Amino acid sequence: MTREEILTAIREVAEKLEHPPTFPQLEDMTAMRRRDIRKHFRSFTGALEESGVGVGDNCRRIPDEALFEEWATIARKLKKLPSITQFDDRSKYTVAPYQGRFRHWSRVPEKMGEYARTHGLMDEWQDVMELIRRKDEEGLAATADGRPRIALREPEIRKDRPIYGPLMAPAPLLHEPINEMGVVFLFGTQAARLGYMVTLIQAGFPDCEAFRVVAERRLQRVKIEFEQESRNFLKHGHNVNDCDMIVCWEHNWPECPLEVLELRTLLSGEKTPLTTKDTKKHGGRSERQEPTTD
Secondary structure: OOHHHHHHHHHHHHHHHOOOOOHHHHHHHOOOOHHHHHHHOOOHHHHHHHHOOOOOHHHOOOOHHHHHHHHHHHHHHHOOOOOHHHHHHHOOOOOHHHHHHHOOHHHHHHHHHHHHHHOOOOOOOHHHHHHHHHHHHHHHOEOOOOOEOOOOOOOOOOOOOOOOOOOOOOOOOOOOOOOHHHHHHHHHHHHHHHOEEEEEEOOOOOOEEEEEEEEOOEEEEEEEEEEEEOOHHHHOOOOHHHOOEEEEEEOOOOOOOOEEEEHHHHHOOOOOOOEEOOEEEEOOEEEEOOOEOO
Protein backbone atom coordinates (compact mmCIF):
# COMPACT_ATOMS: atom_id res chain seq x y z
CA MET A 1 0.00 0.00 0.00
CA THR A 2 1.14 3.53 -0.71
CA ARG A 3 1.37 6.22 1.95
CA GLU A 4 -1.82 7.90 0.73
CA GLU A 5 -3.71 4.59 0.59
CA ILE A 6 -2.78 3.92 4.22
CA LEU A 7 -3.95 7.36 5.37
CA THR A 8 -7.20 7.02 3.42
CA ALA A 9 -7.85 3.55 4.88
CA ILE A 10 -7.28 4.83 8.43
CA ARG A 11 -9.73 7.68 7.90
CA GLU A 12 -12.40 5.41 6.40
CA VAL A 13 -12.15 2.85 9.21
CA ALA A 14 -12.17 5.59 11.86
CA GLU A 15 -15.37 6.99 10.30
CA LYS A 16 -17.06 3.56 10.39
CA LEU A 17 -15.99 2.85 13.98
CA GLU A 18 -16.53 6.44 15.12
CA HIS A 19 -13.19 6.38 16.94
CA PRO A 20 -9.50 5.97 16.03
CA PRO A 21 -8.87 2.32 15.06
CA THR A 22 -6.42 -0.09 16.61
CA PHE A 23 -4.04 -1.88 14.30
CA PRO A 24 -5.84 -5.26 14.62
CA GLN A 25 -9.04 -3.50 13.54
CA LEU A 26 -7.29 -2.11 10.48
CA GLU A 27 -5.96 -5.58 9.62
CA ASP A 28 -9.47 -7.03 9.88
CA MET A 29 -11.18 -4.30 7.87
CA THR A 30 -8.55 -3.48 5.22
CA ALA A 31 -5.69 -5.05 3.25
CA MET A 32 -3.16 -3.22 5.44
CA ARG A 33 -0.30 -5.13 7.01
CA ARG A 34 2.35 -4.13 9.52
CA ARG A 35 5.04 -3.99 6.84
CA ASP A 36 3.04 -1.21 5.13
CA ILE A 37 3.21 0.93 8.25
CA ARG A 38 6.93 0.22 8.73
CA LYS A 39 7.64 1.18 5.12
CA HIS A 40 6.02 4.63 5.22
CA PHE A 41 5.81 5.71 8.88
CA ARG A 42 8.00 5.62 11.96
CA SER A 43 5.16 4.05 13.98
CA PHE A 44 1.45 3.24 13.87
CA THR A 45 0.79 6.13 16.23
CA GLY A 46 2.55 8.43 13.79
CA ALA A 47 0.32 7.19 10.97
CA LEU A 48 -2.79 7.84 13.07
CA GLU A 49 -1.66 11.36 13.89
CA GLU A 50 -0.79 12.15 10.28
CA SER A 51 -4.17 10.87 9.08
CA GLY A 52 -5.87 13.44 11.29
CA VAL A 53 -8.03 10.97 13.25
CA GLY A 54 -5.91 11.29 16.39
CA VAL A 55 -4.79 8.61 18.81
CA GLY A 56 -7.39 6.50 20.62
CA ASP A 57 -7.17 5.19 24.17
CA ASN A 58 -6.00 1.82 22.89
CA CYS A 59 -3.01 3.49 21.23
CA ARG A 60 -1.71 5.29 24.31
CA ARG A 61 1.81 4.63 25.57
CA ILE A 62 2.35 1.01 26.57
CA PRO A 63 4.16 0.64 29.92
CA ASP A 64 7.74 -0.63 29.76
CA GLU A 65 6.81 -3.60 31.95
CA ALA A 66 4.16 -4.73 29.45
CA LEU A 67 6.61 -4.41 26.54
CA PHE A 68 9.29 -6.44 28.31
CA GLU A 69 6.79 -9.08 29.49
CA GLU A 70 5.63 -9.56 25.90
CA TRP A 71 9.17 -9.72 24.55
CA ALA A 72 10.16 -12.26 27.24
CA THR A 73 7.10 -14.39 26.46
CA ILE A 74 8.03 -14.58 22.75
CA ALA A 75 11.69 -15.33 23.61
CA ARG A 76 10.60 -18.20 25.87
CA LYS A 77 8.41 -19.69 23.15
CA LEU A 78 11.21 -19.51 20.58
CA LYS A 79 13.96 -20.39 23.09
CA LYS A 80 16.04 -17.65 21.49
CA LEU A 81 15.98 -13.87 21.07
CA PRO A 82 13.28 -13.03 18.50
CA SER A 83 13.99 -11.24 15.24
CA ILE A 84 11.66 -8.45 14.13
CA THR A 85 9.79 -10.81 11.79
CA GLN A 86 9.47 -13.54 14.41
CA PHE A 87 8.20 -11.07 17.00
CA ASP A 88 5.81 -9.41 14.56
CA ASP A 89 4.25 -12.74 13.66
CA ARG A 90 3.62 -13.81 17.27
CA SER A 91 3.09 -10.69 19.38
CA LYS A 92 -0.02 -8.69 20.19
CA TYR A 93 2.18 -5.57 19.86
CA THR A 94 3.99 -4.22 16.82
CA VAL A 95 7.74 -3.55 16.99
CA ALA A 96 7.07 0.20 16.68
CA PRO A 97 6.91 1.01 20.42
CA TYR A 98 10.15 -0.90 20.98
CA GLN A 99 11.97 0.91 18.18
CA GLY A 100 10.49 4.25 19.18
CA ARG A 101 11.55 3.82 22.81
CA PHE A 102 14.89 2.07 22.37
CA ARG A 103 15.78 3.38 18.86
CA HIS A 104 17.01 0.00 17.54
CA TRP A 105 15.52 -3.49 17.85
CA SER A 106 18.98 -4.83 18.69
CA ARG A 107 18.98 -2.75 21.91
CA VAL A 108 15.86 -4.39 23.37
CA PRO A 109 17.79 -7.24 25.12
CA GLU A 110 20.21 -4.75 26.68
CA LYS A 111 17.36 -2.53 27.93
CA MET A 112 15.44 -5.53 29.23
CA GLY A 113 18.49 -6.62 31.24
CA GLU A 114 18.76 -3.14 32.77
CA TYR A 115 15.05 -3.16 33.60
CA ALA A 116 15.26 -6.62 35.20
CA ARG A 117 18.21 -5.60 37.40
CA THR A 118 16.57 -2.32 38.42
CA HIS A 119 13.21 -3.90 39.31
CA GLY A 120 14.47 -7.11 40.92
CA LEU A 121 13.23 -9.40 38.15
CA MET A 122 16.44 -11.34 37.52
CA ASP A 123 15.13 -14.52 39.16
CA GLU A 124 11.72 -14.35 37.51
CA TRP A 125 13.29 -13.80 34.08
CA GLN A 126 16.34 -15.99 34.69
CA ASP A 127 15.79 -18.14 31.58
CA VAL A 128 15.44 -15.06 29.35
CA MET A 129 18.51 -13.46 30.94
CA GLU A 130 20.44 -16.63 30.05
CA LEU A 131 19.35 -16.29 26.40
CA ILE A 132 20.56 -12.67 26.41
CA ARG A 133 23.88 -13.67 28.01
CA ARG A 134 24.52 -16.34 25.37
CA LYS A 135 23.72 -13.94 22.56
CA ASP A 136 26.11 -11.35 24.01
CA GLU A 137 28.89 -13.95 24.15
CA GLU A 138 28.28 -14.91 20.52
CA GLY A 139 28.33 -11.25 19.44
CA LEU A 140 31.63 -10.59 21.22
CA ALA A 141 33.37 -13.74 20.01
CA ALA A 142 36.59 -12.77 18.27
CA THR A 143 37.10 -13.38 14.58
CA ALA A 144 40.34 -14.69 13.09
CA ASP A 145 41.88 -11.20 13.01
CA GLY A 146 41.02 -10.53 16.65
CA ARG A 147 38.25 -8.00 16.03
CA PRO A 148 34.79 -8.55 17.59
CA ARG A 149 32.16 -10.01 15.31
CA ILE A 150 29.34 -7.59 14.56
CA ALA A 151 25.90 -9.03 15.28
CA LEU A 152 23.72 -8.21 12.29
CA ARG A 153 19.95 -7.94 12.31
CA GLU A 154 18.25 -10.98 10.82
CA PRO A 155 17.07 -9.98 7.31
CA GLU A 156 13.33 -9.68 6.76
CA ILE A 157 11.78 -12.00 4.18
CA ARG A 158 9.81 -9.84 1.76
CA LYS A 159 6.54 -11.40 0.68
CA ASP A 160 6.21 -9.40 -2.55
CA ARG A 161 9.08 -11.13 -4.41
CA PRO A 162 10.37 -14.66 -5.08
CA ILE A 163 12.90 -16.55 -2.94
CA TYR A 164 15.95 -18.21 -4.52
CA GLY A 165 18.26 -21.00 -3.47
CA PRO A 166 21.87 -20.34 -2.42
CA LEU A 167 24.40 -19.36 -5.07
CA MET A 168 26.51 -22.23 -6.32
CA ALA A 169 29.47 -19.85 -6.66
CA PRO A 170 29.02 -16.99 -4.13
CA ALA A 171 30.61 -13.66 -5.08
CA PRO A 172 30.33 -10.09 -3.75
CA LEU A 173 29.34 -8.92 -7.26
CA LEU A 174 27.36 -11.47 -9.25
CA HIS A 175 27.84 -9.96 -12.73
CA GLU A 176 30.68 -8.13 -14.44
CA PRO A 177 30.43 -4.37 -13.83
CA ILE A 178 28.90 -2.47 -16.74
CA ASN A 179 29.35 1.01 -15.29
CA GLU A 180 31.67 2.99 -13.06
CA MET A 181 29.67 2.36 -9.87
CA GLY A 182 30.11 -1.37 -10.37
CA VAL A 183 33.88 -0.83 -10.55
CA VAL A 184 33.80 1.23 -7.33
CA PHE A 185 31.92 -1.52 -5.51
CA LEU A 186 34.17 -4.29 -6.81
CA PHE A 187 37.32 -2.39 -5.84
CA GLY A 188 35.85 -1.89 -2.36
CA THR A 189 35.46 -5.64 -1.92
CA GLN A 190 39.08 -6.28 -2.93
CA ALA A 191 40.93 -3.18 -1.70
CA ALA A 192 42.25 -4.58 1.60
CA ARG A 193 43.75 -7.73 0.08
CA LEU A 194 45.33 -5.64 -2.69
CA GLY A 195 47.08 -3.51 -0.08
CA TYR A 196 44.90 -0.40 -0.40
CA MET A 197 43.36 1.51 2.51
CA VAL A 198 40.87 4.13 1.30
CA THR A 199 40.86 7.51 3.04
CA LEU A 200 38.46 9.41 0.76
CA ILE A 201 35.69 8.72 -1.75
CA GLN A 202 34.17 11.74 -3.47
CA ALA A 203 31.94 12.77 -6.37
CA GLY A 204 34.60 15.07 -7.82
CA PHE A 205 37.80 14.17 -9.69
CA PRO A 206 39.76 12.17 -8.68
CA ASP A 207 37.21 9.73 -7.23
CA CYS A 208 39.37 8.26 -4.49
CA GLU A 209 42.41 8.78 -2.30
CA ALA A 210 44.00 5.80 -0.60
CA PHE A 211 47.14 4.60 1.10
CA ARG A 212 48.77 1.53 -0.40
CA VAL A 213 51.63 -0.66 0.66
CA VAL A 214 54.74 0.20 -1.37
CA ALA A 215 57.37 -1.59 0.74
CA GLU A 216 57.62 -3.43 4.03
CA ARG A 217 56.12 -1.21 6.75
CA ARG A 218 55.81 1.66 4.27
CA LEU A 219 52.67 3.27 2.82
CA GLN A 220 52.15 5.97 0.22
CA ARG A 221 49.08 7.99 -0.74
CA VAL A 222 47.71 7.62 -4.29
CA LYS A 223 44.95 9.44 -6.17
CA ILE A 224 42.63 7.04 -8.02
CA GLU A 225 40.05 7.54 -10.76
CA PHE A 226 37.48 4.79 -11.32
CA GLU A 227 36.37 3.96 -14.87
CA GLN A 228 34.47 1.04 -16.40
CA GLU A 229 36.99 1.15 -19.28
CA SER A 230 40.31 2.93 -18.90
CA ARG A 231 39.74 4.89 -22.14
CA ASN A 232 36.76 6.63 -20.50
CA PHE A 233 39.34 8.73 -18.65
CA LEU A 234 39.90 10.55 -21.95
CA LYS A 235 36.20 10.84 -22.74
CA HIS A 236 35.59 12.51 -19.38
CA GLY A 237 38.33 15.06 -20.04
CA HIS A 238 40.35 14.39 -16.89
CA ASN A 239 43.84 15.82 -16.39
CA VAL A 240 46.50 13.12 -16.03
CA ASN A 241 48.57 15.46 -13.87
CA ASP A 242 45.94 15.41 -11.12
CA CYS A 243 45.70 11.63 -10.82
CA ASP A 244 48.11 8.78 -10.07
CA MET A 245 46.28 5.74 -11.38
CA ILE A 246 43.12 4.37 -12.98
CA VAL A 247 41.16 1.46 -11.54
CA CYS A 248 38.94 -0.06 -14.20
CA TRP A 249 37.21 -3.26 -15.22
CA GLU A 250 38.83 -3.39 -18.67
CA HIS A 251 42.03 -1.68 -19.76
CA ASN A 252 41.58 -0.55 -23.40
CA TRP A 253 43.87 2.49 -23.52
CA PRO A 254 47.29 1.12 -24.61
CA GLU A 255 49.05 4.49 -24.59
CA CYS A 256 47.77 5.47 -21.12
CA PRO A 257 50.49 7.43 -19.28
CA LEU A 258 49.08 6.47 -15.87
CA GLU A 259 49.34 3.28 -13.88
CA VAL A 260 46.26 1.11 -14.50
CA LEU A 261 44.76 -1.60 -12.31
CA GLU A 262 42.44 -3.81 -14.36
CA LEU A 263 40.04 -5.56 -11.97
CA ARG A 264 39.20 -8.16 -14.62
CA THR A 265 42.47 -9.87 -13.70
CA LEU A 266 41.17 -10.49 -10.19
CA LEU A 267 38.67 -12.96 -11.63
CA SER A 268 41.00 -14.50 -14.21
CA GLY A 269 42.61 -16.99 -11.86
CA GLU A 270 45.92 -15.15 -11.55
CA LYS A 271 47.47 -15.35 -8.10
CA THR A 272 48.33 -11.66 -7.84
CA PRO A 273 46.53 -8.57 -9.17
CA LEU A 274 48.35 -6.86 -12.03
CA THR A 275 48.90 -3.23 -12.91
CA THR A 276 50.56 -1.91 -16.02
CA LYS A 277 51.53 1.17 -17.98
CA ASP A 278 52.41 -0.74 -21.14
CA THR A 279 49.71 -2.65 -23.04
CA LYS A 280 49.10 -3.61 -26.62
CA LYS A 281 45.99 -4.44 -28.59
CA HIS A 282 45.32 -8.11 -29.15
CA GLY A 283 42.17 -9.58 -30.64
CA GLY A 284 40.17 -6.40 -30.00
CA ARG A 285 41.09 -6.37 -26.30
CA SER A 286 44.09 -5.12 -24.37
CA GLU A 287 46.78 -7.56 -23.31
CA ARG A 288 49.31 -6.99 -20.52
CA GLN A 289 53.08 -7.13 -21.09
CA GLU A 290 55.57 -7.55 -18.26
CA PRO A 291 53.06 -6.65 -15.53
CA THR A 292 54.22 -5.49 -12.13
CA THR A 293 52.65 -6.24 -8.77
CA ASP A 294 51.85 -3.58 -6.18
